[in-house]
Amino acid sequence: MIPVGEFHIMWRRLQFSNVELNETEPQLSIKDELKKVEERFNEVDIGGKVTIKQKLLDIVCPTLTSMVSPLYKVKRKGAQKSKVQRRERSTTRDPSYFEHVDAFHSTIESSSVRSKLQSKPKAVKKRRVPMIDQFHSTTHHFIVDVVDVVVDGHCGYRCIVALLGLREDSWPVIRNELYKELSEWCDEYASLVGGFDGLEELRNSLLVQSLSAVKLQEGYPLPMVNIMSSTYCYPEARA
Secondary structure: OOOHHHOOHHHHOOOOOOOOOOOOOOOOOOHHHHHHHHHHHHHOOHHHHHHHHHHHHHHHOOOOOOOOOOOOOOOOOOOOOOOOOHHHHOOOOOOOHHHHHHHHHHHHHHHHHHHHHHHOOOOOOOOOOOOHHHOOHHHHHHOOOOOOOOOOOOHHHHHHHHHOOOOHHHHHHHHHHHHHHHHHOHHHHHHHHOOHHHHHHHHHHHOOOOOOOOOOOOOOOOOOOOHHHHHOOOHHHOO
16 A cells, blocks of 8 residues: 555646645654664664664765875876786776675575585485385385295295395205294194194195206216115115
8 A cells, every 4th residue: 555645746646736735745754764774773783783783874964985095196098008908998996895795695506506416425326126016005114125036835845044144945954944843842833723733734735746857967976975874774775
């Protein structure tokens, strides 16, 4: 909203005639502005107080300035007689004090930003986990690796040995360890599976019925069989 007092008295008349105006011009005041300046002066730090005081002094007493007359007389007319370079005869003015300050602050800010960027640690590129999209997105952050094992009925045991750092073909080791675990703590596990019959069925399921045979080339240097070993053995193993 624009106050009525801001309009000239001519535009506030109800009629336009040659009657002399008896109204006087409104009195201007800077009380509100000075009050705001004082409030601002009390809020800022010592540096801001000095700046506000200096600006007010420049308005009230323009003669009290930091500028001084040159020490020697400056020729204001005519060009220089000596031959000078083109850049010295340029009409571009010298930067003012405020421009020097602004340039200084810009240099400080750019250097601080550059130092922050340089000190920022380089992001390590995360390895892409295979088949990660087959899992729910909420679990992606916790999945370190995915091992794709052979599907042959022993895939669960293959996963365990692969994640333990062993070869997938070492899956019988895990079944053997589970068999020994059930045998050592049979009473405890029997109560969990509903009795010793269920425990025995679970133990038998862990036994490896058939393992991969080892085929050797003819002429392989097998060690000599001990005489006692050939005497105390099963008939099927004598050959």
